Amino acid sequence: MNERGTRRRRANGEESRRKILDATVEVAGERGYEGTSIALVSKKCGLPASSIYWHFKDKDDLIAAVIERSFDSWLAALSLPEEDGTPLARMTGLAQQVAKALLDAPDFLRLGLMLTLERRPEEPSARTMFLQVRGVAHERVAAMVAEFMPELDSASVELLTTYAMAGADGLFVAKEIGGDSVDLMRLFELHAQAVFDLAARLR
Amino acid sequence: MNERGTRRRRANGEESRRKILDATVEVAGERGYEGTSIALVSKKCGLPASSIYWHFKDKDDLIAAVIERSFDSWLAALSLPEEDGTPLARMTGLAQQVAKALLDAPDFLRLGLMLTLERRPEEPSARTMFLQVRGVAHERVAAMVAEFMPELDSASVELLTTYAMAGADGLFVAKEIGGDSVDLMRLFELHAQAVFDLAARLR
Amino acid sequence: MNERGTRRRRANGEESRRKILDATVEVAGERGYEGTSIALVSKKCGLPASSIYWHFKDKDDLIAAVIERSFDSWLAALSLPEEDGTPLARMTGLAQQVAKALLDAPDFLRLGLMLTLERRPEEPSARTMFLQVRGVAHERVAAMVAEFMPELDSASVELLTTYAMAGADGLFVAKEIGGDSVDLMRLFELHAQAVFDLAARLR
Amino acid sequence: MNERGTRRRRANGEESRRKILDATVEVAGERGYEGTSIALVSKKCGLPASSIYWHFKDKDDLIAAVIERSFDSWLAALSLPEEDGTPLARMTGLAQQVAKALLDAPDFLRLGLMLTLERRPEEPSARTMFLQVRGVAHERVAAMVAEFMPELDSASVELLTTYAMAGADGLFVAKEIGGDSVDLMRLFELHAQAVFDLAARLR
DNA sequence: AATGAATGAGGATTCATTCAT
DNA sequence: AATGAATGAATCCTCATTCAT
Numbered sequence: 091m092n093e094r095g096t097r098r099r100r101a102n103g104e105e106s107r108r109k110i111l112d113a114t115v116e117v118a119g120e121r122g123y124e125g126t127s128i129a130l131v132s133k134k135c136g137l138p139a140s141s142i143y144w145h146f147k148d149k150d151d152l153i154a155a156v157i158e159r160s161f162d163s164w165l166a167a168l169s170l171p172e173e174d175g176t177p178l179a180r181m182t183g184l185a186q187q188v189a190k191a192l193l194d195a196p197d198f199l200r201l202g203l204m205l206t207l208e209r210r211p212e213e214p215s216a217r218t219m220f221l222q223v224r225g226v227a228h229e230r231v232a233a234m235v236a237e238f239m240p241e242l243d244s245a246s247v248e249l250l251t252t253y254a255m256a257g258a259d260g261l262f263v264a265k266e267i268g269g270d271s272v273d274l275m276r277l278f279e280l281h282a283q284a285v286f287d288l289a290a291r292l293r
Numbered sequence: 294m295n296e297r298g299t300r301r302r303r304a305n306g307e308e309s310r311r312k313i314l315d316a317t318v319e320v321a322g323e324r325g326y327e328g329t330s331i332a333l334v335s336k337k338c339g340l341p342a343s344s345i346y347w348h349f350k351d352k353d354d355l356i357a358a359v360i361e362r363s364f365d366s367w368l369a370a371l372s373l374p375e376e377d378g379t380p381l382a383r384m385t386g387l388a389q390q391v392a393k394a395l396l397d398a399p400d401f402l403r404l405g406l407m408l409t410l411e412r413r414p415e416e417p418s419a420r421t422m423f424l425q426v427r428g429v430a431h432e433r434v435a436a437m438v439a440e441f442m443p444e445l446d447s448a449s450v451e452l453l454t455t456y457a458m459a460g461a462d463g464l465f466v467a468k469e470i471g472g473d474s475v476d477l478m479r480l481f482e483l484h485a486q487a488v489f490d491l492a493a494r495l496r
Numbered sequence: 497m498n499e500r501g502t503r504r505r506r507a508n509g510e511e512s513r514r515k516i517l518d519a520t521v522e523v524a525g526e527r528g529y530e531g532t533s534i535a536l537v538s539k540k541c542g543l544p545a546s547s548i549y550w551h552f553k554d555k556d557d558l559i560a561a562v563i564e565r566s567f568d569s570w571l572a573a574l575s576l577p578e579e580d581g582t583p584l585a586r587m588t589g590l591a592q593q594v595a596k597a598l599l600d601a602p603d604f605l606r607l608g609l610m611l612t613l614e615r616r617p618e619e620p621s622a623r624t625m626f627l628q629v630r631g632v633a634h635e636r637v638a639a640m641v642a643e644f645m646p647e648l649d650s651a652s653v654e655l656l657t658t659y660a661m662a663g664a665d666g667l668f669v670a671k672e673i674g675g676d677s678v679d680l681m682r683l684f685e686l687h688a689q690a691v692f693d694l695a696a697r698l699r
Numbered sequence: 700m701n702e703r704g705t706r707r708r709r710a711n712g713e714e715s716r717r718k719i720l721d722a723t724v725e726v727a728g729e730r731g732y733e734g735t736s737i738a739l740v741s742k743k744c745g746l747p748a749s750s751i752y753w754h755f756k757d758k759d760d761l762i763a764a765v766i767e768r769s770f771d772s773w774l775a776a777l778s779l780p781e782e783d784g785t786p787l788a789r790m791t792g793l794a795q796q797v798a799k800a801l802l803d804a805p806d807f808l809r810l811g812l813m814l815t816l817e818r819r820p821e822e823p824s825a826r827t828m829f830l831q832v833r834g835v836a837h838e839r840v841a842a843m844v845a846e847f848m849p850e851l852d853s854a855s856v857e858l859l860t861t862y863a864m865a866g867a868d869g870l871f872v873a874k875e876i877g878g879d880s881v882d883l884m885r886l887f888e889l890h891a892q893a894v895f896d897l898a899a900r901l902r
Numbered sequence: 903a904a905t906g907a908a909t910g911a912g913g914a915t916t917c918a919t920t921c922a923t
Numbered sequence: 924a925a926t927g928a929a930t931g932a933a934t935c936c937t938c939a940t941t942c943a944t
Contacts, residue, residue: 138909140910144908204411207403207406207466263462507922528733528816531817545930547930610813610817613812613872666865666869711904749905749907
């Protein structure tokens with residue numbers, strides 16, 4: 091695999107960092123914060139544990155970095171909804187994009203939810219990071235809700251946004267539990283409809 | 294101090310067991326499966342670690358027992374919905390009971406969701422136990438949905454039930470994140486309405 | 497060594513604790529606080545590292561316990577000076593007892609001095625323990641000085657006591673450096689004389 | 700910004716070396732040989748660990764260099780005692796110079812004593828270096844003692860010198876322990892007197 | 903003259919579990 | 924019914940050092 095047998099491969103910080111992060115998403119997405127051992131990450135990425143500590147201050151820092159990177163690519167995967175069409179159609183389109191993104195890269199949200207649910211004495215910065223990026227997502231959704239349903243006052247927008255995001259979280263969990271028996275696309279379509287109906291009532 | 298035959302420590306085994314379970318809900322509800330160490334449970338309940346092993350086969354067995362007991366008391370806290378009133382009113386009543394139960398004893402669902410989200414090689418029996426009791430809950434909700442909206446076919450009942458439960462999970466998570474800024478009762482009321490509206494559309 | 501091959505020997509907390517402390521005096525007396533690794537102590541005492549943690553909270557606690565125990569046996573080795581004889585003779589007698597005790601069990605003072613000289617951010621409790629125990633010794637010496645030279649005011653007693661103890665420390669160090677070329681008994685005799693002469697001047 | 704030929708970083712190697720040594724005195728003076736980690740020195744001096752290895756062969760070499768440099772500046776701080784005055788006055792003057800030097804730069808002796816007290820399998824060359832420079836100091840003191848008290852035979856000079864240096868060590872330790880409550884100048888004055896009195900008795 | 907990156911060995915400590923009593 | 928003591932494997936992380944650039 092190396093050019094010359096035992097010859098150490100040329101040091102390449104950027105690539106190593108990426109390898110470590112890749113290994114960590116995989117492990118942490120499956121086993122959560124505590125279940126992610128540096129030794130396991132080390133094995134997965136082929137670098138010794140001590141090298142991981144060259145790139146990241148500690149385990150917490152490592153997992154926070156994973157969250158940050160995952161969220162960025164996750165957001166990038168969401169294209170902006172079409173400009174034309176009815177509000178309901180546009181909302182449904184967005185919901186299905188989210189559903190697709192969750193199906194494609196479920197590790198990010200799975201890890202994030204695990205971090206969210208934990209309530210340990212010393213708040214891991216990974217958790218803080220997740221809540222922060224989640225805040226960004228919340229803002230985005232709120233902006234869309236306000237755009238689609240201009241008649242709503244800001245309190246209602248906030249309420250609906252919270253409901254919309256909660257539904258997404260819950261449906262993700264349902265998919266994790268139910269596997270193939272759960273039709274995530276259909277459920278997200280329903281969810282868009284539900285949010286739309288509620289908006290009409292809150293108007 | 295004690296009368297003969299009424300030794301203060303009669304049936305002490307039962308009490309110890311309870312103490313251990315109490316400590317475990319607390320710890321596991323906060324830190325998840327991996328984060329729950331026998332040593333910590335031991336410290337919280339005042340009994341030595343070896344005593345925990347007298348009552349439970351291993352850590353897995355302990356956490357499974359916690360799930361089982363928690364679910365029982367959780368279900369018991371849900372009184373059956375009133376027989377009279379409109380379907381929407383009855384559904385809303387139920388939703389608010391669930392909301393109240395989640396506010397009162399959040400550890401059960403928090404731990405359960407953590408177990409759900411984990412994907413470790415050897416499935417812990419605690420996870421299996423949670424999914425099983427959750428299955429029971431699913432059935433109950435499905436029965437209610439079918440009763441409230443008799444016009445629905447069974448596929449729609451299943452779909453709506455999944456959506457209803459997912460909403461509950463998601464709202465719970467939202468509450469965990471948002472704390473006091475999240476009005477769980479109001480959101481559950483909205484959720485009941487949303488499910489009701491969807492039912493009308495699926496009819 | 498065990499009664500039955502691989503059969504684990506009967507658990508005996510008191511004895512294990514003593515074995516661990518014995519191994520620790522040896523190691524810590526030679527290598528100081530940082531140089532004392534739990535793994536080395538474990539190897540010397542035959543118990544696994546994890547067993548050391550059953551008996552002691554952490555490394556700090558272990559070394560503090562060593563200090564405490566060593567000091568007790570060290571003090572016990574000093575018999576009270578004879579009641580008769582001139583003050584100088586009695587003082588010289590005491591000095592030589594101290595010299596002998598230092599020759600017999602140098603580990604205690606060596607470790608103590610090492611701890612004393614360290615100035616790390618978080619004060620190890622082992623250091624505190626040594627200073628405390630040293631305080632006890634200081635009081636004892638002060639009492640003797642006051643008894644032998646009743647004419648001295650308390651400030652002078654304090655000054656002389658500090659000087660006397662400093663001399664003992666310094667001579668111990670000289671012995672550690674010079675080895676056989678240093679006649680510790682003779683030097684302590686000189687020291688007693690010096691303290692005595694100073695007392696006369698301070699009177 | 701710089702004129703040609705007068706680059707700001709000329710002879711930068713020397714400056715880096717000095718920075719490293721400065722950081723090392725500080726760290727090693729506080730934590731001893733084992734407690735001094737290259738990483739910590741690196742952080743204190745702002746240069747990467749690998750740069751330390753460019754200037755020094757290994758940790759041992761680094762600490763030995765610190766000892767050497769410290770001793771040189773320490774010796775330089777001692778001006779030769781005045782030519783006139785009684786032997787006691789000159790001796791007292793010297794003693795107070797030593798006291799002052801110890802108060803000003805205590806790290807050197809603190810580290811040296813720590814190295815002295817350690818008894819590790821492979822003698823660090825830093826320790827050897829300290830004992831060597833200490834030997835130089837011993838010679839100097841012996842020469843002064845012989846000059847001040849010409850009547851003493853060489854064995855007595857040796858004995859007194861050892862006693863004199865031991866006293867200095869011990870008083871340094873006393874100061875480290877007692878802090879402000881210890882009047883080092885006064886104690887060194889006493890010590891000079893004591894040595895002087897002993898000399899009279901040995902004559 | 904310097905340094906970013908890497909690395910194996912070892913650091914302290916906690917883990918789940920067992921066993922003799 | 925309970926527990927003090929023990930234990931090997933694993934935990935996170937730091938160590939001194941090297942090496943290619």
